[in-house]
Amino acid sequence: xxxxxxxxxxxxxxxxxxxxxxxxxxxxxxxxxxxxxxxxxxxxxxxxxxxxxxxxxxxxxxxxxxxxxxxxxxxxxxxxxxxxxxxxxxxxxxxxxxxxxxxxxxxxxxxxxxxxxxxxxxxxxxxxxxxxxxxxxxxxxxxxxxxxxxxxxxxxxxxxxxxxxxxxxxxxxxxxxxxxxxxxxxxxxxxxxxxxxx
Numbered sequence: 001x002x003x004x005x006x007x008x009x010x011x012x013x014x015x016x017x018x019x020x021x022x023x024x025x026x027x028x029x030x031x032x033x034x035x036x037x038x039x040x041x042x043x044x045x046x047x048x049x050x051x052x053x054x055x056x057x058x059x060x061x062x063x064x065x066x067x068x069x070x071x072x073x074x075x076x077x078x079x080x081x082x083x084x085x086x087x088x089x090x091x092x093x094x095x096x097x098x099x100x101x102x103x104x105x106x107x108x109x110x111x112x113x114x115x116x117x118x119x120x121x122x123x124x125x126x127x128x129x130x131x132x133x134x135x136x137x138x139x140x141x142x143x144x145x146x147x148x149x150x151x152x153x154x155x156x157x158x159x160x161x162x163x164x165x166x167x168x169x170x171x172x173x174x175x176x177x178x179x180x181x182x183x184x185x186x187x188x189x190x191x192x193x194x195x196x197x198x
Contacts, residue, residue, distance in 0.1 A: 011060065012038045024050040030072060033057050040083070043068045051094055054079050062105075065090045073116065076101050084127070087112050095138070098123045105150065109134055117141070117170060126150035128181070130162040139170035142177055149180040163188045 012020075017038060024031035030051040040061030041054075051072025062083035063076075073094030076085075084105035085098075095116035098107070106127030117138030120129070124146045131140070147159040159180030167189045174183070 010037070012036055014039070014042060017041065021048060021050065021052075041065070047071075051075070059083075062086065070094070073097070077119075080104075084108065089113075092116070095119065099141075103127075106130070112136075114138070120145050124148070125159075128160045128162065131166045132162045133165040134163075134167070136166070136168045136170070140168045140172045142172075142174045144176040144178075145174070146178045147180065148178075160184065 012033070017033070020033065021031045028050075030053045031048075033052065033054045035056045037058045038060065041059055041063045044064050044066040046068050048068060048070045051074065052070060053075045055075050055077045057076070057079045059079065059081045060083075063081055063085045066086055066088045067090065068087075069091045071093045073096070074092055075095075075097050077097045077099040079098070079101045081102070082104045085103050085107040087096075087109045089111040090109075091113040093115045095118070096112075096114055097119040099119045100122045101124070103123070103125040107125050107129045110130050110132045112131065112134040114134070114136045115138075118131075118136050118140045121141045121143045122145070126148050127150050129145070129147050142161070147161055149159045161177075161179060161181075161183045164184055164186045165188065166185075172190045177183075
């Protein structure tokens with residue numbers, strides 16, 4: 001993919017995204033995509049030796065980071081993702097923030113390993129949120145999250161949250177959560193405080 005323009009704005013493609021990540025690693029800093037527009041973020045199976053700052057960014061397609069290893073935090077605060085977020089089996093050595101973000105389709109984080117905290121405060125997701133089998137060393141903040149049903153090609157994806165088999169070592173807070181579906185915490189381990197008062 002190459003950088004291209006829509007409505008006089010540059011959209012970063014895979015080449016530009018990889019260049020910024022490589023430069024950030026060389027300079028020992030966080031890769032900076034703050035406020036940028038990206039076609040998609042395809043980092044599956046990659047080892048990324050820096051954090052990723054995507055705060056206030058717009059990602060037209062999907063964020064696909066299956067089995068990726070990120071040596072730093074991933075900041076998607078106030079980001080807009082037009083497609084789905086898939087972090088299945090990803091390892092993040094830091095925090096993951098989606099605070100006040102908008103996910104156009106489901107947020108699937110099955111088996112995510114996170115050494116820091118998860119912030120989904122005020123996040124809006126169309127479809128489901130799955131943290132099944134996730135291992136979170138810090139806190140999980142799902143305060144005021146909105147998870148809504150959405151329909152695509154005649155199929156309705158329920159607005160559910162799945163935490164089956166998840167391990168959260170810090171606090172777990174769902175105060176004010178709004179779900180079109182239901183929350184499943186079957187076989188989850190939450191070590192400290194659990195607050196779930198939608």
